[in-house]
Every structure is written in structure tokens, then in C-alpha cells.
Amino acid sequence: MTGTSWADIDEARRAVLAAMPRDRFLKTILKGVMRAARDKQNPIRGNLVASGLRELVTHVLHTLAPDDEVRRCVWFEQAKDTKTVTRAQRARYIVQAGLPDAFVKEKLKLDAAALAKPLLQAMDGLHKATHVRADTVVHKGSEVRDMLHDVLVEIPALLDDTEDARERINDAVAGALHNAVFESMILDTIQELDELSTHTRVDHHWIETIEVKRLDAEHIDFVVTGEVVVELQYGSDSDVANDIGMRSSDGYPYRAKVSGEAGNPLEIDPYAIRLKVDTSSYYE
Structure with missing residues (x-):
């Protein structure tokens, strides 16, 4: 089975940039992540990539779903285990904004939580690699490429789902x-x-x-x-x-x-x- 190639990574990178073309900071983070990923001489390049990707996704979520906006939604409830807005709530906002759950499920036939799940799971998969320990070092090229691809493809995928939701609203x-x-x-x-x-x-x-x-x-x-x-x-x-x-x-x-x-x-x-x-x- 053929693994993820650098061509696959470049295609995913371009899709992310195309999804948010005016975001200069996004370009900066992504540029740094790609440089780290290509640096074969760095023994912890995968760990640095994981940290960069986590910040990349965090930036996307915070940009598209600001705290105040999420909190004003009719569906928002403060999570019991934190005082902040959760990643899942931000991703949910990106898909449905302030639309009520009943409308989204019954009229749009969408499950915002399910649509956001792949990106959140990919982000969760970075957790171990962001903490550099003797048993968490990531350097192998195939592992770095897979990590990059798993996260990058999910950002435009979530935004595509958001666009689909807007089209369904029309109907x-x-x-x-x-x-x-x-x-x-x-x-x-x-x-x-x-x-x-x-x-x-x-x-x-x-x-x-x-x-x-x-x-x-x-x-x-x-x-x-x-x-x-x-x-x-x-x-x-x-x-x-x-x-x-x-x-x-x-x-x-x-x-x-x-x-x-x-x-x-x-x-x-x-x-x-x-x-x-x-x-x-x-x-x-």
C-alpha cells in the first residue's frame, strides 16, 4: 500500500490556503510547519510538526468561532469541566453558527458534531507527539507525512461541510x-x-x-x-x-x-x- 507522499501533502497544504486565502498568520504557521517537516537533520521534527499543527488548528477554530460568538448561540451550554469554549463547540459553530439544533437536524439533515469529529480526532492524535519524551520522538518521514496529511485534509473538509450546510439552508x-x-x-x-x-x-x-x-x-x-x-x-x-x-x-x-x-x-x-x-x- 502506497503511503502519503509529499505531493499529497502539498495538495493538502494548497487546499488549506485556498480555504482561508486572506489569513496571513495561517500562512506563517503553515510555512513553519512545512519547514520543520522537511528538516531531516532535526531528530524531533515530527514533534515540532505536531506542535505546529496543533497551533494551526487552534488558530483556525478561534478565528472562525470567536468566544463571544459561540457563547451567544441558542444551543450553547458551558461545559462542566472547563470555563472556556471547547474545541468541539467551536467546530460546531463553524458548521451551524447560531442555528438551533432542531433546525439543523430536522430541516438540514445534518449532524454538526459528526461533521466536526474527524478534525477533532486528528487534533487529539497530535497530543502525545507534542510532548517530547524518549518514547514519543517522531522523526521517520512516513510518520511525519501521515501526521501532516491527517490534519491538513480535515480543515478544508470541515469548511466544505459548512458550505454544504449553507446550501441546505436555502432549500x-x-x-x-x-x-x-x-x-x-x-x-x-x-x-x-x-x-x-x-x-x-x-x-x-x-x-x-x-x-x-x-x-x-x-x-x-x-x-x-x-x-x-x-x-x-x-x-x-x-x-x-x-x-x-x-x-x-x-x-x-x-x-x-x-x-x-x-x-x-x-x-x-x-x-x-x-x-x-x-x-x-x-x-x-
């Missing part, structure tokens, strides 16, 4: 968003539509895209695009009845910014929706 909230956007269209006068005719009535709409723009401990914001179909009436009802007025229908693309609560993502306030309709085609 889970589509119905609630559709209803809230429609209610917003009815409750508020949309100037762009109102000025098209004597009486403009929203008939229906459909959603084309949903994008999660922000998700943290307390907030979830979406950008929704779609098309609204309206009835345009020229003249009064009496004018229409006497054939001196008319009615027609038309559709126009819209863009909506929607703000909600992460702890209750299916309850969307229609008054918290900012809607913009593009009626330029009407004037063409």
Missing part, C-alpha cells in the same frame, strides 16, 4: 422566504411598481436564487432574487367596465435583502425585507 427556508417576500410586496407600496399604472396589484412571484450573505450567532441574512408578476390597471374600475380603461399583466425581476434571527430562521418578518424591483423593461 429549508425557501417556503418561509417565499411567503414573507409576498407578504412584504402586499403590505408595502413598491414605488417602482406603483408608478406603472393607475392601480398596480401584485399577483404572485417566484424565487430564482437564495444566498446566505451572513450567518453568525444571532443573525441570518439572505439575498433573494426572483420575478414578481403584477396586474396593471389603467383607469378606474368603472373605466375598465366601460371599455375606456384596461388591465394587463407583466413580470419584473426583483432583488430582496432579508434579515432574520439565526435562532429562529423560519420566522421571517416581512417588514424586515428591503425590496427592489427592476421595471426598466416596461419603458423599453
